[in-house]
Amino acid sequence: MAISNFASAWLQGLRQYDLATYIHSIRTAKYFFDFARYVGICSSEIKLLHLSASLHDIGKMAIPLSILRKKGALSTEEYCQIKKHPEIAFAWMTLLRDSDMVTEIAYLHHERWDGSGYPLGLKGNAIPRFVRLFSVIDVWDAMLNDRPYRDGIPEGKLLAYFIQASGSLFDPEIVDAFLKWRRKSTAESISTAPRFVVEQTVALYVVNEF
C-alpha cells in the first residue's frame, strides 16, 4: 500500500490531534518544497519530498498531548518520550513498505551532522542529503514560530544561530545554500506575513494539495 494513500488521513488525524504540530508540518513541507527547488533537486522528486516533509512528525500522534503542549521544561522522562516519535513513524511506515524517502525523513530528521542527533546518531554524509536539507528547514520553522514553552525567535537572530551551528549540527554546504535562499526569498517570503495569514494559507494549501 502506498504511503500517499494514507497521507491525507494521517494529516487530518494530526490536525485533530495537535493543531500546532499539523501547522508546523504543512509549513515545513511548503518551505522544503521551495528550498529543494532552489538547490536544484530534480522535479520528479519534488512532489515526494513535499509529501515526506508533511509527514515528518506523524509519530507525534503517539506522544501524549500533556507532553506536546507542556508550557514548562520537559522532564528527562518526557524528553525520552518525545524522542521516540521518529521511531514510531518508522514502524508505521515500514509496515506500508513504501518509499524510502518518506520513511527516512520521518525517521532521521533529528539526526545531526556531528552525530549528536537521534535515534541513530548518524554523522555527516551517512545522513541522506535530502534529510540534511530538511532538518535545516524543520529547525528553522520550529524556532521561528511560537511554541508552548517560548515565543518565536526573530529571523535575524535565527540566521546567526545557523551560521554558528554550521559544521556542527548542520551540513555547512547546506547552511550556505539556506542562507542564500533566505536572503533571496525574504522579500516575498510567507514568513513575513502575519501569523494568522500563514496559518490560513497552509490550511488552504493542504486542503488543495491532498
Ligand SMILES: [Fe+2]
Ligand atoms: Fe520531529
